[in-house]
Amino acid sequence: MDSSPKTAIIGSGLIGCGWAVAFARGGCTAALFDANAEAAQQAKTTLTRLAEELEMAGMLDGQTAKDITDRVHIASDLDEALKDAVHVQENVPEKLDVKKAIFSELDIRAPRDAVLASSTSALLPSAFTEHLEGRARCLVAHPINPPSLIPAVEIVPAPWTSSSAMNRCADLMERIGQKPIRMQREIDGFIMNRLQGALLQEAFRLVAAGIATPEDVDTGLRDGLAPRWALLGPFETIDLNAPGGVRDYVARYGPMYEKIAETQRVNTDWTGETLDRIEEARREVLPLNQISKAQAERDSRLVQMMKHLRKHPKKS
Numbered sequence: 001m002d003s004s005p006k007t008a009i010i011g012s013g014l015i016g017c018g019w020a021v022a023f024a025r026g027g028c029t030a031a032l033f034d035a036n037a038e039a040a041q042q043a044k045t046t047l048t049r050l051a052e053e054l055e056m057a058g059m060l061d062g063q064t065a066k067d068i069t070d071r072v073h074i075a076s077d078l079d080e081a082l083k084d085a086v087h088v089q090e091n092v093p094e095k096l097d098v099k100k101a102i103f104s105e106l107d108i109r110a111p112r113d114a115v116l117a118s119s120t121s122a123l124l125p126s127a128f129t130e131h132l133e134g135r136a137r138c139l140v141a142h143p144i145n146p147p148s149l150i151p152a153v154e155i156v157p158a159p160w161t162s163s164s165a166m167n168r169c170a171d172l173m174e175r176i177g178q179k180p181i182r183m184q185r186e187i188d189g190f191i192m193n194r195l196q197g198a199l200l201q202e203a204f205r206l207v208a209a210g211i212a213t214p215e216d217v218d219t220g221l222r223d224g225l226a227p228r229w230a231l232l233g234p235f236e237t238i239d240l241n242a243p244g245g246v247r248d249y250v251a252r253y254g255p256m257y258e259k260i261a262e263t264q265r266v267n268t269d270w271t272g273e274t275l276d277r278i279e280e281a282r283r284e285v286l287p288l289n290q291i292s293k294a295q296a297e298r299d300s301r302l303v304q305m306m307k308h309l310r311k312h313p314k315k316s
């Protein structure tokens with residue numbers, strides 16, 4: 001692959017800017033295009049902020065924030081952004097008709113061998129690429145916000161996506177330091193939102209049944225399971241939680257989980273009185289007008305945690 005592959009980032013909101021920084025930090029050049037000229041100008045401020053935060057945390061592998069922003073170019077039109085791109089990352093609003101329209105444009109105007117990747121959170125790639133001549137090079141590369149800080153990215157094929165497009169996308173993601181998850185086929189929620197959804201179902205269920213308060217659920221996660229989950233996935237966790245590994249764990253605790261699962265078959269209503277209780281509990285500790293302050297605090301603590309994890313990578 002090229003020593004400094006060119007990427008095109010389409011849509012320069014939160015996710016587009018995060019991708020631009022992630023690609024530029026990984027040695028790519030990135031041309032950013034937004035249909036709204038004001039948003040494109042605003043992107044310069046967002047990019048600089050994201051790159052400076054990473055520099056301050058020592059997470060730029062010896063590069064400066066300026067090295068990163070110098071590799072990002074704000075393109076004045078779509079063709080300029082797409083010129084010579086080997087990878088196109090689309091980040092326009094989450095609406096099916098908007099995704100369909102932009103993918104039609106991209107398929108006509110991007111270099112023939114470029115991979116066309118969408119950041120969509122919830123649309124299946126088959127829903128907006130079926131009509132395209134070049135549909136074999138289209139896929140989803142779904143990040144967690146912001147991709148400049150969080151490495152996992154789900155690479156999701158439509159039924160017609162070629163393995164070459166999947167490989168090229170995964171290789172590029174690895175090269176820039178992301179952690180690609182290569183899915184075998186598309187499914188609603190991909191992997192991470194399915195896992196999160198299962199957990200939220202149970203969280204709502206416990207509150208709805210009056211077994212736990214919203215704070216109790218958050219404490220159980222934040223101060224119980226999550227510290228370990230920042231280091232290990234669920235299979236790694238159970239493999240280390242029985243002397244004989246995962247099989248031993250299942251022999252010891254499988255029946256307990258089967259009994260629990262019997263009580264989890266029916267979905268919980270996320271609205272009505274349960275939601276009232278959760279909202280009341282949240283607003284008591286965090287008034288609505290303090291949400292942006294709390295988001296900023298979360299982001300700065302997240303940077304510190306990711307810095308620590310990057311400094312102490314897993315050895316086995």
Ligand SMILES: NC(=O)c1ccc[n+]([C@@H]2O[C@H](COP(=O)([O-])OP(=O)(O)OC[C@H]3O[C@@H](n4cnc5c(N)ncnc54)[C@H](O)[C@@H]3O)[C@@H](O)[C@H]2O)c1
Pocket residue numbers: 010011012013014015016033034035036039090091092093094098102119120121122142143144145
């Ligand atoms: N925000 C998140 O936490 C998150 C996480 C993962 C994935 N995503 C996905 O990423 C995508 C972008 O999300 P976001 O939060 O950055 O949205 P956003 O609203 O912040 O940004 C979208 C940008 O796209 C621009 N745009 C609209 N139409 C365009 C077009 N035709 N060509 C070029 N630019 C166009 C808009 O002007 C805007 O600046 C969505 O599909 C979303 O589901 C979001």
